[in-house]
Amino acid sequence: MTVIRLALVDDDPLVRAGLTLMLGGAEDIEIVGEAADGAEAEDLVDRASPDVVLMDIRMPGVDGLTATERLRSRRTPPQVVVLTTFHADEQVLRALRAGAAGFVLKDTPPAEIVAAVRRVAAGDPVLSPAVTRQLMAHAAGSALDGRRADARSRIAVLNDREREVAVEVGRGSSNAEIAARLFMSVATVKAHVSRILARLGLNNRVQIALLAYDAGLLEENGH
Structure with missing residues:
Protein backbone atom coordinates (compact mmCIF):
# COMPACT_ATOMS: atom_id res chain seq x y z
CA MET A 1 0.00 0.00 0.00
CA THR A 2 1.35 3.38 -1.02
CA VAL A 3 0.91 5.95 1.73
CA ILE A 4 -0.10 9.46 0.66
CA ARG A 5 1.75 12.20 2.51
CA LEU A 6 -0.74 14.99 3.24
CA ALA A 7 -0.24 18.53 4.57
CA LEU A 8 -3.09 20.61 6.01
CA VAL A 9 -3.11 24.40 5.60
CA ASP A 10 -5.86 26.45 7.28
CA ASP A 11 -5.76 29.44 9.61
CA ASP A 12 -8.50 27.96 11.83
CA PRO A 13 -7.07 25.40 14.30
CA LEU A 14 -10.53 23.86 14.73
CA VAL A 15 -10.76 23.19 11.00
CA ARG A 16 -7.30 21.60 11.04
CA ALA A 17 -8.29 19.46 14.03
CA GLY A 18 -11.46 18.37 12.27
CA LEU A 19 -9.56 17.48 9.10
CA THR A 20 -7.02 15.52 11.14
CA LEU A 21 -9.81 13.49 12.73
CA MET A 22 -11.52 13.07 9.38
CA LEU A 23 -8.46 12.01 7.40
CA GLY A 24 -6.32 10.39 10.07
CA GLY A 25 -8.40 7.23 10.05
CA ALA A 26 -7.52 6.40 6.45
CA GLU A 27 -4.78 3.75 6.39
CA ASP A 28 -3.24 5.10 3.19
CA ILE A 29 -3.05 8.76 4.30
CA GLU A 30 -0.37 10.14 6.63
CA ILE A 31 -0.74 13.73 7.82
CA VAL A 32 2.83 15.01 7.78
CA GLY A 33 2.19 18.50 9.12
CA GLU A 34 -0.06 21.53 9.51
CA ALA A 35 0.32 25.21 8.67
CA ALA A 36 -1.74 28.29 9.53
CA ASP A 37 -0.99 30.39 6.45
CA GLY A 38 0.68 30.31 3.05
CA ALA A 39 4.14 31.27 4.30
CA GLU A 40 4.09 28.44 6.83
CA ALA A 41 2.82 26.15 4.08
CA GLU A 42 5.95 26.74 2.01
CA ASP A 43 8.17 25.98 5.00
CA LEU A 44 6.13 22.86 5.73
CA VAL A 45 6.49 21.59 2.16
CA ASP A 46 10.26 22.16 2.39
CA ARG A 47 10.42 20.11 5.60
CA ALA A 48 7.90 17.36 5.03
CA SER A 49 7.70 16.89 1.23
CA PRO A 50 3.95 16.10 1.12
CA ASP A 51 2.37 14.52 -1.96
CA VAL A 52 -0.83 16.52 -1.50
CA VAL A 53 -1.59 19.84 0.21
CA LEU A 54 -5.14 20.58 1.35
CA MET A 55 -5.12 24.39 1.14
CA ASP A 56 -7.57 26.91 2.59
CA ILE A 57 -7.89 29.72 0.06
CA ARG A 58 -8.67 32.61 2.44
CA MET A 59 -6.06 33.17 5.12
CA PRO A 60 -4.36 36.22 6.65
CA GLY A 61 -0.80 36.96 5.62
CA VAL A 62 0.08 34.84 2.59
CA ASP A 63 -3.25 33.53 1.31
CA GLY A 64 -3.96 30.15 -0.24
CA LEU A 65 -4.00 31.47 -3.80
CA THR A 66 -0.50 32.95 -3.53
CA ALA A 67 0.78 29.83 -1.77
CA THR A 68 -0.72 27.61 -4.49
CA GLU A 69 0.97 29.65 -7.22
CA ARG A 70 4.32 29.42 -5.42
CA LEU A 71 4.06 25.70 -4.67
CA ARG A 72 2.94 24.75 -8.17
CA SER A 73 5.80 26.70 -9.75
CA ARG A 74 8.38 24.52 -7.98
CA ARG A 75 10.47 21.98 -9.85
CA THR A 76 8.77 19.08 -8.02
CA PRO A 77 5.47 20.55 -6.82
CA PRO A 78 2.99 18.84 -4.53
CA GLN A 79 -0.57 18.43 -5.73
CA VAL A 80 -2.85 21.10 -4.25
CA VAL A 81 -6.54 20.76 -3.43
CA VAL A 82 -8.22 24.02 -2.50
CA LEU A 83 -10.54 24.18 0.51
CA THR A 84 -13.34 26.70 0.12
CA THR A 85 -16.82 27.61 1.32
CA PHE A 86 -17.94 28.69 -2.17
CA HIS A 87 -18.62 26.52 -5.21
CA ALA A 88 -17.37 28.92 -7.86
CA ASP A 89 -15.72 32.22 -7.15
CA GLU A 90 -12.84 34.11 -8.72
CA GLN A 91 -10.33 32.97 -6.09
CA VAL A 92 -11.06 29.30 -6.82
CA LEU A 93 -10.75 29.90 -10.56
CA ARG A 94 -7.41 31.63 -10.11
CA ALA A 95 -6.13 28.76 -7.97
CA LEU A 96 -7.16 26.27 -10.66
CA ARG A 97 -5.45 28.36 -13.34
CA ALA A 98 -2.33 28.34 -11.13
CA GLY A 99 -2.32 24.54 -11.13
CA ALA A 100 -4.52 23.36 -8.26
CA ALA A 101 -5.95 19.94 -9.12
CA GLY A 102 -9.42 20.83 -7.88
CA PHE A 103 -11.30 22.01 -4.86
CA VAL A 104 -13.51 20.65 -2.12
CA LEU A 105 -16.06 22.49 -0.03
CA LYS A 106 -15.44 22.65 3.70
CA ASP A 107 -18.80 20.98 4.36
CA THR A 108 -18.00 18.06 2.05
CA PRO A 109 -18.66 14.67 3.72
CA PRO A 110 -15.47 13.09 5.15
CA ALA A 111 -15.50 10.12 2.78
CA GLU A 112 -15.58 12.45 -0.23
CA ILE A 113 -12.61 14.47 1.03
CA VAL A 114 -10.65 11.25 1.54
CA ALA A 115 -11.59 10.16 -2.00
CA ALA A 116 -10.53 13.55 -3.38
CA VAL A 117 -7.10 13.27 -1.74
CA ARG A 118 -6.67 9.78 -3.20
CA ARG A 119 -7.70 10.86 -6.69
CA VAL A 120 -5.33 13.83 -6.71
CA ALA A 121 -2.45 11.71 -5.42
CA ALA A 122 -3.11 9.34 -8.34
CA GLY A 123 -2.89 12.24 -10.80
CA ASP A 124 -6.61 12.69 -11.44
CA PRO A 125 -8.45 16.02 -11.06
CA VAL A 126 -11.24 16.27 -8.49
CA LEU A 127 -13.67 18.26 -10.62
CA SER A 128 -16.77 16.48 -11.83
CA PRO A 129 -18.21 17.48 -15.23
CA ALA A 130 -21.05 19.29 -13.43
CA VAL A 131 -18.64 21.35 -11.33
CA THR A 132 -16.48 22.01 -14.40
CA ARG A 133 -19.51 23.42 -16.24
CA GLN A 134 -20.38 25.58 -13.24
CA LEU A 135 -16.87 27.00 -13.17
Whole structure:
Protein backbone atom coordinates (compact mmCIF):
# COMPACT_ATOMS: atom_id res chain seq x y z
CA MET A 1 0.00 0.00 0.00
CA THR A 2 1.35 3.38 -1.02
CA VAL A 3 0.91 5.95 1.73
CA ILE A 4 -0.10 9.46 0.66
CA ARG A 5 1.75 12.20 2.51
CA LEU A 6 -0.74 14.99 3.24
CA ALA A 7 -0.24 18.53 4.57
CA LEU A 8 -3.09 20.61 6.01
CA VAL A 9 -3.11 24.40 5.60
CA ASP A 10 -5.86 26.45 7.28
CA ASP A 11 -5.76 29.44 9.61
CA ASP A 12 -8.50 27.96 11.83
CA PRO A 13 -7.07 25.40 14.30
CA LEU A 14 -10.53 23.86 14.73
CA VAL A 15 -10.76 23.19 11.00
CA ARG A 16 -7.30 21.60 11.04
CA ALA A 17 -8.29 19.46 14.03
CA GLY A 18 -11.46 18.37 12.27
CA LEU A 19 -9.56 17.48 9.10
CA THR A 20 -7.02 15.52 11.14
CA LEU A 21 -9.81 13.49 12.73
CA MET A 22 -11.52 13.07 9.38
CA LEU A 23 -8.46 12.01 7.40
CA GLY A 24 -6.32 10.39 10.07
CA GLY A 25 -8.40 7.23 10.05
CA ALA A 26 -7.52 6.40 6.45
CA GLU A 27 -4.78 3.75 6.39
CA ASP A 28 -3.24 5.10 3.19
CA ILE A 29 -3.05 8.76 4.30
CA GLU A 30 -0.37 10.14 6.63
CA ILE A 31 -0.74 13.73 7.82
CA VAL A 32 2.83 15.01 7.78
CA GLY A 33 2.19 18.50 9.12
CA GLU A 34 -0.06 21.53 9.51
CA ALA A 35 0.32 25.21 8.67
CA ALA A 36 -1.74 28.29 9.53
CA ASP A 37 -0.99 30.39 6.45
CA GLY A 38 0.68 30.31 3.05
CA ALA A 39 4.14 31.27 4.30
CA GLU A 40 4.09 28.44 6.83
CA ALA A 41 2.82 26.15 4.08
CA GLU A 42 5.95 26.74 2.01
CA ASP A 43 8.17 25.98 5.00
CA LEU A 44 6.13 22.86 5.73
CA VAL A 45 6.49 21.59 2.16
CA ASP A 46 10.26 22.16 2.39
CA ARG A 47 10.42 20.11 5.60
CA ALA A 48 7.90 17.36 5.03
CA SER A 49 7.70 16.89 1.23
CA PRO A 50 3.95 16.10 1.12
CA ASP A 51 2.37 14.52 -1.96
CA VAL A 52 -0.83 16.52 -1.50
CA VAL A 53 -1.59 19.84 0.21
CA LEU A 54 -5.14 20.58 1.35
CA MET A 55 -5.12 24.39 1.14
CA ASP A 56 -7.57 26.91 2.59
CA ILE A 57 -7.89 29.72 0.06
CA ARG A 58 -8.67 32.61 2.44
CA MET A 59 -6.06 33.17 5.12
CA PRO A 60 -4.36 36.22 6.65
CA GLY A 61 -0.80 36.96 5.62
CA VAL A 62 0.08 34.84 2.59
CA ASP A 63 -3.25 33.53 1.31
CA GLY A 64 -3.96 30.15 -0.24
CA LEU A 65 -4.00 31.47 -3.80
CA THR A 66 -0.50 32.95 -3.53
CA ALA A 67 0.78 29.83 -1.77
CA THR A 68 -0.72 27.61 -4.49
CA GLU A 69 0.97 29.65 -7.22
CA ARG A 70 4.32 29.42 -5.42
CA LEU A 71 4.06 25.70 -4.67
CA ARG A 72 2.94 24.75 -8.17
CA SER A 73 5.80 26.70 -9.75
CA ARG A 74 8.38 24.52 -7.98
CA ARG A 75 10.47 21.98 -9.85
CA THR A 76 8.77 19.08 -8.02
CA PRO A 77 5.47 20.55 -6.82
CA PRO A 78 2.99 18.84 -4.53
CA GLN A 79 -0.57 18.43 -5.73
CA VAL A 80 -2.85 21.10 -4.25
CA VAL A 81 -6.54 20.76 -3.43
CA VAL A 82 -8.22 24.02 -2.50
CA LEU A 83 -10.54 24.18 0.51
CA THR A 84 -13.34 26.70 0.12
CA THR A 85 -16.82 27.61 1.32
CA PHE A 86 -17.94 28.69 -2.17
CA HIS A 87 -18.62 26.52 -5.21
CA ALA A 88 -17.37 28.92 -7.86
CA ASP A 89 -15.72 32.22 -7.15
CA GLU A 90 -12.84 34.11 -8.72
CA GLN A 91 -10.33 32.97 -6.09
CA VAL A 92 -11.06 29.30 -6.82
CA LEU A 93 -10.75 29.90 -10.56
CA ARG A 94 -7.41 31.63 -10.11
CA ALA A 95 -6.13 28.76 -7.97
CA LEU A 96 -7.16 26.27 -10.66
CA ARG A 97 -5.45 28.36 -13.34
CA ALA A 98 -2.33 28.34 -11.13
CA GLY A 99 -2.32 24.54 -11.13
CA ALA A 100 -4.52 23.36 -8.26
CA ALA A 101 -5.95 19.94 -9.12
CA GLY A 102 -9.42 20.83 -7.88
CA PHE A 103 -11.30 22.01 -4.86
CA VAL A 104 -13.51 20.65 -2.12
CA LEU A 105 -16.06 22.49 -0.03
CA LYS A 106 -15.44 22.65 3.70
CA ASP A 107 -18.80 20.98 4.36
CA THR A 108 -18.00 18.06 2.05
CA PRO A 109 -18.66 14.67 3.72
CA PRO A 110 -15.47 13.09 5.15
CA ALA A 111 -15.50 10.12 2.78
CA GLU A 112 -15.58 12.45 -0.23
CA ILE A 113 -12.61 14.47 1.03
CA VAL A 114 -10.65 11.25 1.54
CA ALA A 115 -11.59 10.16 -2.00
CA ALA A 116 -10.53 13.55 -3.38
CA VAL A 117 -7.10 13.27 -1.74
CA ARG A 118 -6.67 9.78 -3.20
CA ARG A 119 -7.70 10.86 -6.69
CA VAL A 120 -5.33 13.83 -6.71
CA ALA A 121 -2.45 11.71 -5.42
CA ALA A 122 -3.11 9.34 -8.34
CA GLY A 123 -2.89 12.24 -10.80
CA ASP A 124 -6.61 12.69 -11.44
CA PRO A 125 -8.45 16.02 -11.06
CA VAL A 126 -11.24 16.27 -8.49
CA LEU A 127 -13.67 18.26 -10.62
CA SER A 128 -16.77 16.48 -11.83
CA PRO A 129 -18.21 17.48 -15.23
CA ALA A 130 -21.05 19.29 -13.43
CA VAL A 131 -18.64 21.35 -11.33
CA THR A 132 -16.48 22.01 -14.40
CA ARG A 133 -19.51 23.42 -16.24
CA GLN A 134 -20.38 25.58 -13.24
CA LEU A 135 -16.87 27.00 -13.17
CA MET A 136 -17.00 27.69 -16.89
CA ALA A 137 -20.29 29.52 -16.50
CA HIS A 138 -18.73 31.64 -13.77
CA ALA A 139 -15.66 32.30 -15.90
CA ALA A 140 -17.89 33.65 -18.65
CA GLY A 141 -18.63 36.67 -16.52
CA SER A 142 -15.08 37.35 -15.37
CA ALA A 143 -13.16 39.49 -17.86
CA LEU A 144 -13.10 36.81 -20.56
CA ASP A 145 -12.37 39.20 -23.45
CA GLY A 146 -8.76 39.79 -22.45
CA ARG A 147 -8.11 36.07 -22.04
CA ARG A 148 -9.82 35.00 -25.28
CA ALA A 149 -7.11 36.33 -27.64
CA ASP A 150 -4.29 35.00 -25.44
CA ALA A 151 -5.93 31.58 -25.12
CA ARG A 152 -6.53 31.34 -28.88
CA SER A 153 -2.90 32.12 -29.64
CA ARG A 154 -1.76 29.43 -27.21
CA ILE A 155 -4.23 26.83 -28.50
CA ALA A 156 -3.04 27.51 -32.07
CA VAL A 157 0.04 25.31 -31.51
CA LEU A 158 -2.19 22.22 -31.21
CA ASN A 159 -3.06 20.07 -34.21
CA ASP A 160 -6.68 19.19 -35.04
CA ARG A 161 -6.69 15.92 -33.09
CA GLU A 162 -5.17 17.57 -30.02
CA ARG A 163 -7.80 20.32 -30.20
CA GLU A 164 -10.54 17.66 -30.27
CA VAL A 165 -9.06 16.03 -27.18
CA ALA A 166 -8.76 19.43 -25.46
CA VAL A 167 -12.46 20.10 -26.13
CA GLU A 168 -13.40 16.76 -24.56
CA VAL A 169 -11.22 17.48 -21.53
CA GLY A 170 -13.02 20.84 -21.30
CA ARG A 171 -16.33 19.01 -21.21
CA GLY A 172 -15.10 17.00 -18.23
CA SER A 173 -14.86 13.72 -20.15
CA SER A 174 -12.74 10.88 -18.80
CA ASN A 175 -10.05 9.23 -20.92
CA ALA A 176 -12.37 6.28 -21.58
CA GLU A 177 -15.18 8.61 -22.68
CA ILE A 178 -12.82 10.54 -24.94
CA ALA A 179 -11.55 7.29 -26.45
CA ALA A 180 -15.09 6.12 -27.25
CA ARG A 181 -16.17 9.48 -28.65
CA LEU A 182 -13.11 10.04 -30.83
CA PHE A 183 -12.57 6.38 -31.83
CA MET A 184 -9.12 5.91 -30.35
CA SER A 185 -7.57 3.81 -27.61
CA VAL A 186 -7.32 5.03 -24.02
CA ALA A 187 -3.51 4.84 -24.34
CA THR A 188 -3.66 7.16 -27.36
CA VAL A 189 -5.87 9.59 -25.43
CA LYS A 190 -3.36 9.61 -22.57
CA ALA A 191 -0.55 10.30 -25.05
CA HIS A 192 -2.51 13.20 -26.56
CA VAL A 193 -3.24 14.67 -23.12
CA SER A 194 0.44 14.42 -22.15
CA ARG A 195 1.45 16.12 -25.40
CA ILE A 196 -1.12 18.91 -24.90
CA LEU A 197 0.18 19.56 -21.39
CA ALA A 198 3.77 19.71 -22.64
CA ARG A 199 3.05 21.92 -25.67
CA LEU A 200 0.93 24.39 -23.69
CA GLY A 201 3.15 24.46 -20.61
CA LEU A 202 0.32 23.24 -18.37
CA ASN A 203 0.43 20.73 -15.53
CA ASN A 204 -3.03 19.19 -15.26
CA ARG A 205 -6.33 18.56 -17.03
CA VAL A 206 -8.13 21.32 -15.15
CA GLN A 207 -5.86 23.88 -16.79
CA ILE A 208 -6.55 22.34 -20.21
CA ALA A 209 -10.29 22.64 -19.56
CA LEU A 210 -10.05 26.29 -18.53
CA LEU A 211 -7.85 27.20 -21.50
CA ALA A 212 -10.19 25.43 -23.92
CA TYR A 213 -13.07 27.39 -22.47
CA ASP A 214 -11.18 30.69 -22.59
CA ALA A 215 -10.32 30.06 -26.25
CA GLY A 216 -13.99 29.46 -27.11
CA LEU A 217 -13.44 25.86 -28.21
CA LEU A 218 -16.44 24.56 -26.29
CA GLU A 219 -18.74 27.15 -27.85
CA GLU A 220 -17.47 26.30 -31.35
CA ASN A 221 -18.23 22.63 -30.73
CA GLY A 222 -21.77 23.10 -29.49
CA HIS A 223 -21.13 23.55 -25.73
